[in-house]
Amino acid sequence: MRDELKRYNHFLAQIRQFFSQQDVVEVQTPQLLNTPTTDVYIDSIAMQVNGDFEKKSKFLHTSPEIEMKKLLANGSGDIYQICQVFRDNEQGSHNFNEFTMLEYYRQDFDIHQLMDDITQLLKTLGIDSQVTKLSYAQAFFEYGDIDILNTDFAALKVIARTHGLSIDFEWIEDLQIFLFTHLIEPKLKDLSLCFIYDYPAVQSALAIVEGKVSHRFELYINGVEIANGYDELRHANEYQVVFEQEIEKRRTLKKYTPDLNKGYLEAVQSSLPQCAGVAIGMVRLFSEINLK
């Protein structure tokens, strides 16, 4: 028990040292928020507070992203945070209602520089396996024989049907993700370190879109999804568009629909600097290191 705790402690210390050497500052942001996440497939855990005088709903953060971006928009520079995050309706052997996340932002980086930086971080943690970088389109070409960026919803449904899969999807991005899970992910198990980058524009989330792709990436270690990073949107109006779309989608799926996070839009009124950010699942990463 104690040895295991010490190993995790050492792992944390190595990460903190890595950031400290690069002058990335550790921050702590609020975990109890007034507004739940708008992400369509992530649900915030809600709670009632101040029942003794003025009952109010609060929400545990599902990621420190929103609060850290407020800091970035107000001149924080490079920052990182290691914290517990909370999500409702999580299921699966790698998913839990509470888990530890490392989130960090590097100013003037793009996703490729950030992927290089993560590779360095992994090296300091003892993971120095061969790195494979595949664009989302390449992965689909190679492992699924599908031109994912140029296949429309109807054509993609035909492909899904030939694989004997469900075609009951509201939006093309959900079917893309489903096909990725079915066709591509099993192949990633054979690659020890694999970055998938440049996701279809319809899967942009909070990443910058350029033509048919959004500058996002995910890191897979031995086929397990470990990290998710973006070239971050910079301006309040861009965030507003995404939030409104997500709220609308949640409405379509008859899920809880949050109010627009006006506090956030005001806080980033002065815009974020050009930066790239990433969220890393700490326990998943730690267990991959221990497998070695």
Added chain:
Amino acid sequence: MANYSTSQFKNGLKLILDGNPCSIINNEIRKPGKGQASNKVKLRDLITGKTLEKTFKSGESVEGADVMELDMQYLYNDGSEWSFMDPNTFEQYMVNDNAMDDVRGYLVEQDMCVVTLWNDNPISVTPPNHVMLEVVDTDPGLKGDTAGTGGKPATMNTGVVVQVPLFISIGEKVKVDTRTNEYAGRT
């Protein structure tokens, strides 16, 4: 037959896929950081015996298969069909010869087998783990070899060929493991 939603999936659940009854061997939920959850499921096709891998959208529902496994006594084989009896109801079931490919070499009259029924029709038979078979053909053994070193092929009364110790001779009854097709002793 009822439909099952992915949230009811568990090992051993029987579903209809591409018209065939299948049994879930492994069910894994995959929830991406961004996007909807899905179930990655391994199944065994109960007719072909093949293993399939399918991904279901979370919440998708699939038709259940009315599959039962019953202990039955093997009675006889008339050349094209194999006859089994449920000892509780005395009901007899005829199994087509082509469903017997992997097991016909292990069927001994009166032995209890597991017969898998789909919509009340037998689709497969699982013999007991060990059966007693009679050696009908094998090379003469070496005298004095009792340690069972080495071995030789022996044809059994059911047609199956099993590697047996050198001291086994024609007419002897031997115990055979039906899962591995290995000799498992003399009594």
